[in-house]
Amino acid sequence: MSDQNFADRLLEAIEHKRSHVVVGLDPDLALLPPSVKGEFWPERSEDASREEVAACYRRFLSRLIEGLHEDIVAVKPQIAYFEALGSPGYALYEDIVSLARSAGLLVIADVKRADIGSTAEAYAHAHLDLVGADAVTVNPYLGTDGVEPFAARARTGGKGVFVLVKTSNPSSGEIQDAHLAAGPTVYEHVADLVNAWGEGTAGRRGYRSVGAVVGGTYPGQGAELRRRMPGAPLLVPGYGAQGAKAADVARMFDAAGTGAVVNSARAILYAYRKREGDWLDAAIAETREMKLALWEATGRG
Amino acid sequence: MSDQNFADRLLEAIEHKRSHVVVGLDPDLALLPPSVKGEFWPERSEDASREEVAACYRRFLSRLIEGLHEDIVAVKPQIAYFEALGSPGYALYEDIVSLARSAGLLVIADVKRADIGSTAEAYAHAHLDLVGADAVTVNPYLGTDGVEPFAARARTGGKGVFVLVKTSNPSSGEIQDAHLAAGPTVYEHVADLVNAWGEGTAGRRGYRSVGAVVGGTYPGQGAELRRRMPGAPLLVPGYGAQGAKAADVARMFDAAGTGAVVNSARAILYAYRKREGDWLDAAIAETREMKLALWEATGRG
Numbered sequence: 001m002s003d004q005n006f007a008d009r010l011l012e013a014i015e016h017k018r019s020h021v022v023v024g025l026d027p028d029l030a031l032l033p034p035s036v037k038g039e040f041w042p043e044r045s046e047d048a049s050r051e052e053v054a055a056c057y058r059r060f061l062s063r064l065i066e067g068l069h070e071d072i073v074a075v076k077p078q079i080a081y082f083e084a085l086g087s088p089g090y091a092l093y094e095d096i097v098s099l100a101r102s103a104g105l106l107v108i109a110d111v112k113r114a115d116i117g118s119t120a121e122a123y124a125h126a127h128l129d130l131v132g133a134d135a136v137t138v139n140p141y142l143g144t145d146g147v148e149p150f151a152a153r154a155r156t157g158g159k160g161v162f163v164l165v166k167t168s169n170p171s172s173g174e175i176q177d178a179h180l181a182a183g184p185t186v187y188e189h190v191a192d193l194v195n196a197w198g199e200g201t202a203g204r205r206g207y208r209s210v211g212a213v214v215g216g217t218y219p220g221q222g223a224e225l226r227r228r229m230p231g232a233p234l235l236v237p238g239y240g241a242q243g244a245k246a247a248d249v250a251r252m253f254d255a256a257g258t259g260a261v262v263n264s265a266r267a268i269l270y271a272y273r274k275r276e277g278d279w280l281d282a283a284i285a286e287t288r289e290m291k292l293a294l295w296e297a298t299g300r301g
Numbered sequence: 302m303s304d305q306n307f308a309d310r311l312l313e314a315i316e317h318k319r320s321h322v323v324v325g326l327d328p329d330l331a332l333l334p335p336s337v338k339g340e341f342w343p344e345r346s347e348d349a350s351r352e353e354v355a356a357c358y359r360r361f362l363s364r365l366i367e368g369l370h371e372d373i374v375a376v377k378p379q380i381a382y383f384e385a386l387g388s389p390g391y392a393l394y395e396d397i398v399s400l401a402r403s404a405g406l407l408v409i410a411d412v413k414r415a416d417i418g419s420t421a422e423a424y425a426h427a428h429l430d431l432v433g434a435d436a437v438t439v440n441p442y443l444g445t446d447g448v449e450p451f452a453a454r455a456r457t458g459g460k461g462v463f464v465l466v467k468t469s470n471p472s473s474g475e476i477q478d479a480h481l482a483a484g485p486t487v488y489e490h491v492a493d494l495v496n497a498w499g500e501g502t503a504g505r506r507g508y509r510s511v512g513a514v515v516g517g518t519y520p521g522q523g524a525e526l527r528r529r530m531p532g533a534p535l536l537v538p539g540y541g542a543q544g545a546k547a548a549d550v551a552r553m554f555d556a557a558g559t560g561a562v563v564n565s566a567r568a569i570l571y572a573y574r575k576r577e578g579d580w581l582d583a584a585i586a587e588t589r590e591m592k593l594a595l596w597e598a599t600g601r602g
Contacts, residue, residue: 026420046445080420083427087392094388114440115381116470116543122381130387139415141442141465141473153375164442169417171444178490179482186487189479242417 003159005133005203006160007211007233013073013106014258021287022108023068024233025077025096029059031270033279050072054088061096064269065103067280074106074134076235076263097131100106108235109133112164114146117191118149124149125147128159135160137213140190147197148294154201154209160233161210163194164226168215168238175249182213188223192230207233214252216244216262223251226260234260239290242291259299264290307436307461308534314374315559321595322588323409323536323565323576324369326397328358328377334580335474337361345456360582362397365570366579367405372588375407375435377536377564395580398432408534410434410563413465414445425450436461436513438536441491448511450496454509455502461534462511464495466526469516469539488522499533508560516555517523517545518565524552527561535561540591541568549596558599560593565591 009056014020029037029045034131037045040056048056064081065075077100097107110129113123120142127136128150138150140163151160166176166187177185184192191212200208211233214222236253239262252260264286269288272279316322330338330346341357349357366376373409378401383394394410401408410432414424421443428437429451434544439451441464454460477488482582484491494511499511512534515523527535535553539545540563553561565587572587573580 038343042389050368078416078420078517079421080414080416083391084423084431086427087388087395088430089389090384112440113381114335114415115379115413116468116538119379119381122379122385124383126384126387126390130385139413139440139442141440141469143477145470145472145476169443169444169446174444174494175487176444178487181480183481186479190476193475216521231325237417269362288384292500 001257003158006154006158006209007201007207008040008203008205009134009158010073010106010160010233010261011207011258012260017071017073018295019071019073020253020261020298021072022074022076022263023064023072023268023287024110024237024263025061026081026265026269027061028081029053029056031266032060033272034281037216045119050085050088054085054092056090058095062099062281064283065105067099067129067284068287069103069105070102070282072105073261075100076102076106076108076110077213078108078265079109085185094131098131099245101132101134102256106134108135108137108162110137112137113190114139116142117145120146121149124153128153133136135162137162137164139164140193144193144197151197151210159209162213162235163190163197163210164223165190165212166214166218168217168242168244172215172227172294187225191225194229194232202231211235213237216249216252217242219244219248219251220247226252226254227271235263235288237263240264246297249294250297253298257300304459305512306502307455307459308508309506310435310504311374311407311461311534311562312506312508312559315562318372318374320374320592321562321599322373322389322592323375323377323562323564323570324365324373324588325374325564326409327382327383327566327570328362330354330357330421332360332567333357334573336580349385351389353488353541355386355393360394361366363400364581365584366401366406368585369588370404370406372585372592373406375409376401377409377411379411379566393485395432398434402435404435407435407462409436409438409461411507413438413440415440415443417443418446418449421447422450425454429454430460436463437461438465440465441494445498448474452498452502452511460510463514463536464491464498464511465473466491466495467515467519467522469518469543469545473516479494488526489529492526495530495533503532506534512536514538517550517553518543520549520552523550527553527555536564537561538564541565547598550595551598554599558601561589563595
């Protein structure tokens, strides 16, 4: 049921699949397995058109989704890598969202959009209504106006929103860690806004459908944010290629071992670079290792 | 020369056209002139496909660009309204950027993107290299990592960046106006970052190619930000439909009456709703009125 509360759907998927894993879909031609590229370009891929590259990405991502869908709760298409192919890439983004939903996966569109109210409404329509993602990431810098059209679809419509609170990148502290005169840091202030924006979006399990992005690369701040936003599902990027480990993200789960999902992209998509055998087998093995490590980190091994 | 310094190109366009006007391209089927819609759907437009709507927007926007190009320095396509049509809308966005550049206009793609470094690089490639916009808007919340791939193209490559500093919407103060313990507000702190990000991007006239978005709806803060970022070109939204007047934005120009451009979208695109006659004549009349009001506000009437 796509109009069921998003937080409920997310928590049910975690329990059903015994997994907290989200796979980030960041297709990058330079990193694609040589065997996949070889099907399209037996010789060289340098002169490939955008349409050809999109077709190659489609084959790669559809096999990946087919191979991983039982072990993961969601995929997180990173739209920047689709926009980097222009309109054929945007069409592929639409296609991949449908394909993942048909495979029973939740789709968190990593779009990090935000704008003035009327424009935020156009973005919410584009990604949640038209493309049909289950949830999106949004940027809080414009305040309530930039988030409300997304939150409205979380209150009614079964959609989810993950607001950037503390991002995983090295320079995230420049603005987010600044201390306010009133006491908290900027990211703590944003966490308080997330609590306000989530009102009216709670599901049967107490979690709300307005959650937060909290980088796994900042475990201390993550643990603190888990306490500060008890009703917010957390989307935790930074696992794998960016360096976060299961022990780092363990404190972002609640006492019941749920309430957070963890994203890994390049370490799974391009696992063939570090593992023997077929690229898809390598991706599956990497995913299962992450799945187990997280399940054990929540004390449920 | 598209690899000439962006700030120089912007200031030259202001002088050459005696105009500070940027027209926001926010196509919205519900607001389109009935005569334009009538060419596509003599009866009703409710069942129109996304491709048909994109074709209608294309005709509307190409006529608008043809009619206005002598009176304006730039267009600012708001990508949310193109994404709201899905992939046919994205293809139209690409098309309109080319079309506007061919008409001799600068194109500021209002995309408000920002992400971790590798992803920000994909966005910068998508919008500045591939689509070929002259400049983009970016969100500062992720700090330097999210801005650097755009700033790199300003240092070499002749591109421009406008960082959201103080946005025009009603709730912009929730985060942006918060006072930091160290003294300034969040938006003043971001303004200081804009000064740092702009190093190495100055053109012959002293302005840099990393500028700032400062809402015309907050004239006092705008005047203060003009002083705080003396080398940053300002992109001032909020004129027209959002309520800012020429007197409000006057203080965002420098002593020479330059260094800022002012955006209006709905008030120009849909001027036919308030003016007699053909929709394009109404848009031209509205634009020329704004152009004159701003020129006079800089003391050069």
